[in-house]
Amino acid sequence: MKRWLPLLLIISLLVPALLVGCTSGDQEAAPGTNGEEADEKKIDFPTKPVEITVLFGAGGGQDLIVRKLAEIGEEKLGQPFVVVNRTGAGGAVGYTYVKDQKPDGYNIVASSNSISTAYHKGNMDFDYRTFRGIAMVVKEPVSIAVKADAPWKTLDELFAYAKEHPGEIKIGNSGVGSFTHLTGVAVSKFYGADVVHVPFGKGLAVSALLGEKIDASVQLAAEVMNQVEAGTVRLLAVTGDKRIEAAPDVPTLKEYGYDGNLTLYRSFHAPKDTPDEVIAILEEVFKYAVESEEFAEFAKELGVQVSFMGAEELDEFVAKDDADTARLMELIGLKK
């Protein structure tokens, strides 16, 4: 017994390692095993788990939405979805990984506007055309907020002050070239005001706003709603076509006269040579998941808008969005 104890210990050490290794190891092996894809013509899809690459960290908005959809969609798919976070370089790491996989539908990416921002920033040398759309799942409005005791009651007031005091107003966003940064710049250009855009890490802009280090924050609406409800932060505007359910008194940017969309979208994409039949199957699965009641409830908790869009429409949408993003990034001087 004594003799075996060390070995037992080692084995017990290795078990969790395998657990971690396997969740990833399986799929790592998957692209290499080409044998089973030989009879692809018949479209026997899927015969093994489908891996979804998430570009951002576990527990973040993107990650939670994908995991939920994967959970609901699995049943319909008949095979498990495996969610893997491949983070880094504003999404470029994950996009690069998926791009290099076999275009057989077993590797797809949970995408967003980051496909455009990462490309135009110069983080990767390929753009949205490397992928084809499967389905859009949600849209997230961006919010512009000030502290509850700030003197500005409307966006017009804030920027009127900013115009009188150039370089004085500081607006926090979640990082240079992030979607919130683009939104902040678009709005300040719209008013023609000279403000300082301060890049923060994810979520930290809210903390800086409460700590009075900045005058306003541009954040996803979902990220500030708890402060709004508590009365510590005042929303001045949200992006998107219509006002948000959680704050019906807050006007949209359109109502302020800004002509543009500026809404974050989240979608699934596959490498561009993925066969139509496979895309259709996945599209069907995500349509089922996105339109389920379970997801509707989930989205409400998260504060995001359920917004399904099919593959074809999505491709057009992304092309247009990419052009818009390019223009904005040109304005900031970030375009490479």
Next chain:
Amino acid sequence: MVLDYLLAGMNLVTDVQVLALIVLGVTVGIMFGSMPGLTYSMGIILMLPLTFQLESLPAVALLLGVYIGGMTGGSVSAILLGIPGTPSAAATVLDGFQLTKRGDAAKALGTAVFSSILAGLLSLVVLVLVAPQIARIAIKFGPAEIFALVVFGFSTICGVSAGNLLKGLISGVIGLLVMTIGLDPVMGVPRYTFGMSRLMSGVDLLAAMIGMFAIPQIIANFTASDKEVYVVDQKVSASFPSWSEIRRMLPLMIRCALIGIGIGSIPGSGGPIAAFLGYDQAKRKQGAGGADKPSLEGVAGPEAANNGVTGGALIPLLTLGIPGDPATAILLGALVIHGLRPGPLLFKEYGDFVYGVFVAIFLINLATLLIQFFGIRLFVKILGVQRYYLYPTILVLCVVGAFAVNNNFFDVYVMFFAGVMGYLLQKYGFPTTPVILALVLGPTIEDGFRRALILSSGDLLVFVESPVSIIFLSLTVLVLAKFYLSSGGSRQPGARQPKA
């Protein structure tokens, strides 16, 4: 009022399912935390999908169990193998591993558990009593204040340089240089990427840390003859610290726990810095001394500090809805999907839930204490494993761990590269702890520095504008002056070479 909530909270928690989940969470946490290469963050991510099916309180109890269990478990491999299970345990290696080499492993582990739990419970008390007040102070920490705090954190290089400050500083600069690789965090400009897209996301801290601590040991154990290797053939009995030792260390533990709570509550400052400051406290006040005279204080300090962080990080999370570190960020996600939006209203609207969490944290700490104390008897057995079994196993774990960080094989190369670098550094007498310190603090200090300058439109005076930054900066100056004076007086010819 509070009592009502507390009773309601207790009701929620004292449920077989919740208790079982707490035990599960703590066990998973300790396993992930104690294994070199695997971290509690991975454990939390692994458990996350499971929580979708649970009610909100059981879900949070499970995740918190992994978090707290993992934070405590991180000390195990740090002490036994000299490889920290988590970045927060890097400071524990310094004295802890030396104690193991002397055959005091069980005592070091016992001290680590005791101080961890003490700090965990203390942080809970603070969380319950004064969370909103602390949160109000914590958000006053803007970029300039965080910069000053991190500068102060860097002053601990003096303490971990094993007697040779110059070499320690060189190591620190190497770490800082490595951390500049990749897209710069503020403007997104690629630095030292040599056109490789892999390098854009920079060097992964965890992969580098695993390599830097583990690989040199593996190499040393493979290249050394049987005689040269420290052989732990003395019976490693589970001898826990005595009461008098605990009493002696109590003030230190409390002080370090408070440091941990404070730093944990500042969003964006990170936990490892607390552990290093804790080690510094131990060393300065009680004379812990790395290779030459390791002491239990050198274990108690950092362990109390990093477990203080667990409660501290929950302060901004629960009161403001702002996560203080990556683990609490995942926790925030879990709360949100259960329809609980942490923030100012959470206490008001879900008082019983919040107090349920408090009771759960208390039970989690108890569970950690029990499991870990019984675990020690098992853990120390690892020292009995022949090294030709043990070290290949560790190597496998390191490769798996480095891969699992981002599911990216590139990180495995990074791990090996960092390992070889670490081996060479140690061989030539450069301490590797400052490298790790710089890897951990480098991004934070750069973020703070540059963000502060953006806020001030380039005016450097921003760093001495608030009392908080002035205090930290002058503390730094004080530490440096004191170190210079004391080492200047007693400098031996041929500074001490740290042993690997």
